[in-house]
Amino acid sequence: MTALLCAAALALSFAESALPSAAFMLPGSKPGLSNTAVMFAALSLGWAQTFMIVAAKAVFALITRGAAAALMSLCGGVLSALCMLLLFKKAKGVGCIGTGVLSALCHNAGQLAAAAALMKSGAVAGYAPVLVLVSVVTGIVTGSVLKAALPYFSKIIKAKEMEK
């Protein structure tokens, strides 16, 4: 199941990078669709599986886009995964969309921190205003996608358990 989700996350990452990004996106922003797979793992599977998917995404970034991208993916991914896990496991009443928005914010905060460390410069904060607003939009999108996909994912899980 984890492998399946890893594959889904990587496929979404790849599909996203193939989009004509310059046309409609602001600097440094991506829709973050692969995070729906991470969110599903946080919601339905455990801590270990969630972080395995984050690690797979970072390795994928390392192979396709280099070390800097991998570090940024890892920092953002770990922070947003923590946020999702805590919200899903501990917080009552926060839905998919709220979790999507908060985890998108965490993801961007982690990436900015990684970029600041790589560049040895605090001025990356200049991107923060744009990223906060973009996070709201992408968070709503990923949250909605997760909500829509949830019944199908759950069916697959049940089918897998029946096989055992």
Added chain:
Amino acid sequence: MKKLITSKDFIIIAAALMLGAALFLARGFSSQGETVVVKYNGEVEKTFPLNGEYYEITVNSVVIRRENNEVYVADSDCEDKTCVRSGKLSKKGDAAFCVPNRVSVEIEGKGANSPDAMTW
């Protein structure tokens, strides 16, 4: 998790939007920059005034151009082109980054060594 969106979701969205708006306002009121600082690998590579004639410098494959008292990254050999899409910089705290090439372009205001990215 029955509903698509809960009341707490709305609160989160509203709070995030307000934070974003506040950050944008802070940026909008930021003063006009004076100095352009180009860094490579965290070290200052070149400093030049924001105001002046057409000027171009290339640092580690990142082409930085000054035109009409604005500075922008004209080209870079990186894949994501975040630096190029960062657009034109002129205000204090504005910045463009090329993380793969470790090049940053930052606009500083008066007191050129101030590390603060924002003024309130």
